[in-house]
Amino acid sequence: MTTKKHYWNEYQKEIADDKYFYERSCIRQTFFPGSETAFLRILKEELGKDILDVENQHTCTGIGFYSDIVPLETTMTIVARLFSLMTEAGYENYVPSCVTSFGVFSEIVDLWEHQPDMLEKARKILFETTGRTFELPKNIAHPSDIIYKFREELKEKMRYRLVNRFTGRPLKVVEHIGCHYAKIFPDKGVGKAEFPHVLAGMIESWGGEVVDYPERRHCCGFGFRQYVVRANRGYSVANSKKKFESMQPYEPDFIVTNCPGCTMFMDKWQYTIAEMEHKTYDKKGYGIPVLTYEEMAGLLLGYDPWELGLQLHQVQSERLLDKLGIHYDPNEKYKSVSGRILPNPEKPQYLRV
Amino acid sequence: MKEREKPVHGDDNPKPREVKRRLKSTKRISRRKRLEFEEVELPLQVAIIGGGVAGMEAASVLTEHRCPVILFEARPELGVNVKNKYKIFPDFSDAGRLVETMTKAMDHPLITVNKDTEIVEIIREPDAYTLLDNKGVPHTVPAVLLASGYEPFDAKRKEELGFGIYEGVINSLQLEDMLREHKVLNSLGEDPRRIVFLQCVGSRDEKVGNHYCSKICCITAVKQAIEVKRQLPDTEVYVFYMDLRLWGQGYEELYREAQEQYSVRFVRGRISEAASTFDGRVQIKSEDTLLGQPLKMVTDLLVLMIGMEASPGTQKLGKTCGLEGPYGFVRSKSPHLEDNLSDKPGFFLAGTCKRPMHIAEAVNDGRAAALEIIKYLRK
Incomplete structure (x- = not known):
């Protein structure tokens, strides 16, 4: 709509x-x-x-x-x-x-x-x-409030835009702000609780398009009592699944999150759902990359993706980097701070990396 | 309200003694039934603030008693809140025609209508009131009727419902326009497969600060649901409610008719959020509290039954005059026998500036206020 x-x-x-x-x-x-x-x-x-x-x-x-x-x-x-x-x-x-x-x-x-x-x-x-x-x-x-406040200044310094370099179109970005940002006190969040603008503002300023999908306001799956209590974890996965299924028809290029729990669960549960149901949420089976707002800003500013730690996410980001036109060295991906090449992690069975 | 002990008057304004003299003269004239209107000497005017149905009805009654009226309406048109409707409950009569009849009656030699004119200040004089309009013109009168009315609740304040954001989310007034045009369409310009009404938007809602019931929305949704079904028999219609308050004559029957003849489905539950769907419709979440189950539904149109709030004019003048009541409405002297009076002699109240009312109630209230004013002027 x-x-x-x-x-x-x-x-x-x-x-x-x-x-x-x-x-x-x-x-x-x-x-x-x-x-x-x-x-x-x-x-x-x-x-x-x-x-x-x-x-x-x-x-x-x-x-x-x-x-x-x-x-x-x-x-x-x-x-x-x-x-x-x-x-x-x-x-x-x-x-x-x-x-x-x-x-x-x-x-x-x-x-x-x-x-x-x-x-x-x-x-x-x-x-x-x-x-x-x-x-x-x-x-x-x-x-994220501070990054939002200075988003235009940062835009001036950015080397990349949230634009698909193959098609020239804005990247479609799902944003998720997390419950404790504005649901406790709506007036303490930019744009308040229902249509928060803190991440949407960054996405729009930096050339992307915000995906407004039916379950946009639904919990990411990191409800504390769902996750902390082991017996409740099925609810946690079910919540994330509901969101993925709702956003899937829009074919988002990536998800950007405000809250550490959301970043973790929307990223890691894609692997879990793939293992449980052999299902992934992009057409080619790679899943939808999940970034923090600093990772998004850092990439556009030209920071090295591996220094930003994108390799630590479950869903890997090379396809997104290609769309953004960001250069990266695959050989440096698992290099430690001291320069040692670390062993590659085991590959999941269903979620492609 | 400012009080003035020693009034300063311009040339156009009568002094209190003059006001009393004119008052006597009006009494004398009103008894002389055969006198033609144009023979009425310097009119002693009653000021009516607000050209809605209450204000217009009061003006009509006052002129029937040979009492000249100066009517101020902040908007460019009279009777806008009623004119915005297509048909009115419970008899599906034409709202536009009703306003037309009432507006025509304002074309009267004893009525001066000032549209686009807002009263910005009211000064209490001894035995009179001076009203200052937005053009800076003072009007001194022995009696004032405040009929500054209501305004529909702005549904954007219920941000979770997506009004003003999603095209499929409309308010009950927008549906009236669609019904009038016989163009009830979804956001893609197609006949809607399903329409959902949501009651109590901006009424009985602690979150927006309105604890009161707007009292017209329940029956309006029943009426609109029937109108939709008459125009689009194949469209599914749902009404989500907290509890249905069908208190007026014929209302309960209309509710039954909606269910029995038109298959309108009533669901007891609030809608917690509305969102857009991929195919251009609206997804709603609710709970069916009779079944005790959460509910998710996709609809083409979500119609928000918006309540009534005190109009900005009511709120402002209520405060200025020290008559501020609950929720920005104005307070009458007492709710039973003195509901058209304020605690200020010569200052009267009518219509929805006091509380939500339906059209007939506001009309009757305007009529009652006019009779109170006549009683006051004859004393």
Whole structure:
């Protein structure tokens, strides 16, 4: 169906200009560490921003908190300690790398605004246990908000566009923003919750076309209680499957995600579904590549795909790189940082690589 | 509302003493039945803010009692909210004709109609009110009737339903236009295979801040469903509702007729989201709460039954005059015996500026307000 108008960009949130305090993500560091490195590189080298990436960080408790395993007081204290690192470093703009962390921080700050006694309690516990104090951040922005804010500046520096070089047409991109980005507080997400514009804005600015498919707003499959509880994992796969089947007729060139869980599950479950049902979601059996927004930006800026860590994804990206016209060296794909050639991973039976 | 103790008047504005004198003169004239309209001396005007059905009916009744009226309508036309409809429940009579009849009655020597004229300020004088319009012209009158009405809910605020984004998602007023033209078509210009109506869009909805029932949507959907089936007998029609409030005379019968004669299917459930499908239709998700099952359905048209909200004029003037009631509507003195009065003498209320009403109710309310005004002026 043709869309009449994109209201997605009508709502804009406040995003700080500079001087960011960066908090890393547990999942992202583990599964696609190239994304965080790329984000820091984009901010420092391309945009000339001041962003601080300190040691001494720890979990935000997000997955445990939203699975009802970690109690509120613990999460409040953890959040308080992370804020104390920011305060100690002299920063005021907090940038949590993960969508779930973004949800945790937004929710705890909102709780403290509404219940100042809880804020006092958190201050007291933190001080008694660590001797630390903290100030609340002036601005909390997700890294994708910052990339979105500076998308036009970045476009100027990009070597590639989201255009299929064989056909000259815009690439068709599925975007998925993740529940904790705007579903908890719609006004904390660019474009709010139903038609979010944070990733769509990047795609449109950089030459691509956003695929609006029926299950666009459906869960990616990384519902914590679906995935964490082993017996429920069938629900997790079923959710992802529902999305893939819904997007398949549009023949998307790739999926771009906001949240580490979405990136992981929409990527890895394609392998699982292929093994379970011998089914893949592109015509040639390769699956639909899933990128983070930093990987998408990094590729267009001309960063090396293997430095970005695309080889760590389940669905491989060479066919997408060919469409974008990006040069890559297949021999460098499994080369370690020290220059050693690592053994090639085993190939799946049904999902082509 | 500003209050003015020592009024300053321009040449065009009568002083309070003059207002009283004219008032007496009008009383005298009104008793003299044989007097022709053109013989009425300097008219003592009642200002009506709002040219909807309530305002127009009030104007008609006031002139029947020889009371001159100055009517202000912010829009270029009178009776727009009713004119936007094709046929009206429960008798499927023509809305356009109704407005035409009422508008014709405004062509009267004792009625001055000012279209495109918004009242921006109301100043309370001793024994009178001065209304300032958007052209900066003051109008001093002994009595004011606020009939500034409602406006249809903007369904874009229910962003999950995709109104204004997907062509297959329309509101109930757009369907009225399609029915009038006999062109109920899907976004591809074809006869729709299925049409889904969704009740309570913008009413009884905490998310948009409207807890109240707009009270006309249930029966409007029943009426529209029947009209669709009359024009397109092969189209499947579903109505999704929370609970059906068919309170008026003939409404329940119409509901039964929709089911028995026209096979309209009623599903108890809200629609949680609408999305586009690959073949240009609309996918909806809901729950059938009677079956206790989630439900996914593809439809050609999703019709959002939009509720009534206080019009911007109602909200603004309600605030200015200190008569602001719940949800931006204006508050009457009391809901039973003084519903056309405000707590300000000489300042009257009629129609949907107070709350949602159907057409006949608004007309009756305008008539009742006019009688209250006459009673006040004769005192």
